[in-house]
Amino acid sequence: MRKLLLALVCAAMTLSVSAQKKKAPKIDFVDATQLTMVGKLCETTNPYHRVEVEKYPDFTKREAQLLKMSSGLAIAFSTNATAIYVKAQYGNVIQWSQYAPLATTCGFNLFIKNDEGEWTWASSKAHKIVPNAKNKERTSKPITMYTGLSRDLKECIIYLPLYSELEGLEIGVNKGATIEAIPVPFRHKIAVFGSSFTHGSCASGAGLTWPAFLSRSTGLHLCSFGMSGNSKLQPMIGEILGETKADAYICDAFSNPSVTQIGARIRPFIEAVRKSNPNAPIIFLNTIYREARNFSARYEKKEQSRIDYVENIMAAVVKEYKGVYFVNVPNQTGTDHITSADGVHPYSYGYHRWAQAIEKPILKILKKHKIK
Known part of the structure; x- marks a missing residue:
């Protein structure tokens, strides 16, 4: 019995020493700004902000906070790496909902183009804790996005966190591997403005939002301007969108505002976009069915009355403005x-x-x- 215990102790010590000797992987990091930014609409001092909010003092604190988040942005590159890593510096991070996983709040989503030319999910990773000052040391360590890849050259996209502000970002590959910028892998530039639906609330990965799905399936460059709870047809947002000179606009604009706000703001919003970009099509989407309606007569009435109001007002608006459309898919x-x-x-x-x-x-x- 004593011999058995001694053998077990020796084995445990051997394993402990072996684990201590295990070397950390050798990683070459490149600043993400040296690669290809996808989904960017506005020039900003911080490349991972979506708007230079300091230029617009009329933004509420919440609006400014949302537009500093990296939702909808992604980094594209080619590499022959067998392993891919991410190292991020975080600013403000919000655990938006108990239903929002860390993978979307502060995590990253890797897609790799397969042999058929399709963007294919590869991994979704995040630190196991919300990044903040207390956890800064733990979250400064690299996240391993994937190991065991082939040495073939491949195109990759890493979608950035939906509800975090990034202050710095590096993409890592195993030492000696190549990593280079590529042309933006999508066509045109289409601005997508919207609510938490567009921002990606409750998505299971940063690249699993409806704008990201639509971009990959069509090959169009959809640049997401989601503003959770704050997509309320603000004319100032319309001006910013117009100044981007996007080729087209898709607006999930009826999910947040009240009926009163919709009636008062829909036309000024269109005219604000048109001020700088008079010819680009503006496509409005009706909001989606909310399942909370299923057994609540009060909520059912509220939601249906908004949908009915939107259908009526948009029937008039699309006749008043050339190049304005309403997609009302049930x-x-x-x-x-x-x-x-x-x-x-x-x-x-x-x-x-x-x-x-x-x-x-x-x-x-x-x-x-002629946008194809």
């Missing part, structure tokens, strides 16, 4: 009631269905404007 997330995370927001399966539902009508409109 049951965007399905009729089986299985896509909701919290009664309001879908999870990624619902966002995928939404992207599929609106793809054909949007492509038909864009084709009229």
